[in-house]
Amino acid sequence: KQWYQRRVGEELQNKGNDTLHKILDNISLFENVLDKKFFEFSTLVSDLRRWVEEVEEYCTDGIFSYTLEEAEKLRGPAEVFRDEYEDKVRVLDEISEIDSSIRDEFGLQLNPYTWVSCQKVDIMMRSVDNRLRKQHYSIGNEINRQETNDRNKRQFVQYSNQIHQTIDDLRHQCLD
Numbered sequence: 001k002q003w004y005q006r007r008v009g010e011e012l013q014n015k016g017n018d019t020l021h022k023i024l025d026n027i028s029l030f031e032n033v034l035d036k037k038f039f040e041f042s043t044l045v046s047d048l049r050r051w052v053e054e055v056e057e058y059c060t061d062g063i064f065s066y067t068l069e070e071a072e073k074l075r076g077p078a079e080v081f082r083d084e085y086e087d088k089v090r091v092l093d094e095i096s097e098i099d100s101s102i103r104d105e106f107g108l109q110l111n112p113y114t115w116v117s118c119q120k121v122d123i124m125m126r127s128v129d130n131r132l133r134k135q136h137y138s139i140g141n142e143i144n145r146q147e148t149n150d151r152n153k154r155q156f157v158q159y160s161n162q163i164h165q166t167i168d169d170l171r172h173q174c175l176d
Helices: 002-062 068-073 074-104 116-176
Strands: none
Touching: 002 068, 002 074, 068 074, 068 116, 074 116
């Protein structure tokens, strides 16, 4: 009887130890997967924030030029940021997927690696889109202003040449 109780006790202890090891392995796996997701989320958000800061710095620069050529050169960086924006929207989608998988699979709300939430990133991206649109509009206005200036300069030159010709003709008449 003691032998049987000892054997049952050992079997229960072995099963308990096996279960404990499985639980600890699952917890370790859970923490590793979760850490990787949190870290991936934070890394993508950090890269996105860096890009947003570059856009904001670019958009705070005033739009002014002295010539039409200078004004048209302003379009280059704006188009680069607009093209990059499309890529960053895909990154935002990836961030949203990671965020929803963390919430759905693990039921967690807070990311220990960053204070930025997916909602804040979304708001940030809408703000960037708005600023890029305003910048594009401002560049268009500057180009229109320079085109008007060039037309006015050509008209001025034309009128100046006419006045010069008239004065020159009057001078010749007076000398004759």
